[in-house]
Amino acid sequence: MSKIDRLVTAIDPVPHAPEQGQDARELFHEIVATQVKARRRVRWPVLIPVAAVLAAAAVTGVAFMPTDAPSGITPAAALAFQRSGDDWIVTVKNLYASPERFASEFRARGFDIRLSIAPGSPSTVGxxxxxxxxEGTTRIEEESVECESPGGRCAVSFRIPAEFQGSAQIWLARPARPGERYESAGDVDATGELLHCVPFRGMTVDEVRGVLAERDGSIEEFRVGKRSERAQQVPGNWFVKDAVPTAPGRVLVWAQPDRVKFTPELTTYVEKKMAGCPKG
Structure with a gap:
């Protein structure tokens, strides 16, 4: 196993990756492709929740410096470094700091680590x-995760060897600000998402639209046909096959005129998603 493989194995908690329809994953990236700066040489799959950590600002007592703070006032550090044996525990205190700010603070400690944080749907935040x-890296391990709630305020922590000599690029999800679109999205029925605990697959468009309205959400657009062609509107009695979050309060829906066929695999998947949800 190469050094790269060992590092990825250490930080990538694949067993906890969210499940999502293939169409939804592919189309989500198509939707945001024109709005998200291209990332090079990404080695981890997107939408992988990690037990990588974030201490909520309310828990750590972190005070964020306003962007319009008077000149001459030095903003609080975006990262906190705490020595723990042969390692450093690095906590991200400000999810909204710039990549340059993170790089500068890592560099001051002798680390070539770049951290970028972009808006994500509630279940991916943190x-x-x-x-x-x-090459040359040994390990970067998650330390803990604490968020106020799904999609709530968080901060991220990593455990890095004090002798870390390699370089790394890490992307994290943060809550979206008003007007921002998601650059990463979890399952639309995951905890914290608009259709959590809603068996929406097989429901009519009007039924799903009604549920979303009750949760201050709406359908942004539709995808129809074998080629997932774009459509602004479809008949309300069409059936919903899949959906994906695109922005706060907005979802993209795959709809079709025929009833959704529930294969054994899809039935098992839906039952798993609904486990623990209220009955009826």
Whole structure:
């Protein structure tokens, strides 16, 4: 196993990756492709929640410096470094700091680590959504995760060897600001998402639209046909096959005129998603 493989194995918690329809994954990336700066050499799959960590600002007592703070006032550090044996525990205190700010603070400690944080849907907030590493690395391990709630305020922590000599790029998800679109999205029925605990697959468009309205959400657009062609509207009695979050309060829906066929695999998947949800 190469050094790269060992690093990725250490930080990438594949067993906890969210399940999502293939169409939804592919189309989500198509939707955001024109709005998200291309990332090079991404080695981790997107939408992978990690037990990589974030201490909520309310828990750590972190005070964020306003972007319009008067000149001459030094903003609080975006990262906190705490020595723990042969390692450093690095906590991201400000999810909204710039990549340059993170790089500068890592560099001041002798680390070549780049951290980028972009808006993600509630179930991805506080989680790693992608990354890359180079030769010469040993390990980067998650330390803990604490968020106020799904999609709530978080901060991220990593355990890095004090002798870390390689380089790494890590992307994380943060809550979206008003007007921002998601650059990473979890399952639309995951905890914290608009259709959590809703068996929406097989429901009519009007039924799903009604549920979303009750949760201050709406359908942004549709995808129809074998080629998933775009459509602004479809008949309300069409059936919903899949959906994906695209922005706060908005979802993209795959709809069709025929009833959704529930294969044994899809039935098992839906039952798993609904486990623990209220009955009726």
């Amino acid at each position: 989680h790693v959504t992608g990354g890359e590493v180079t």
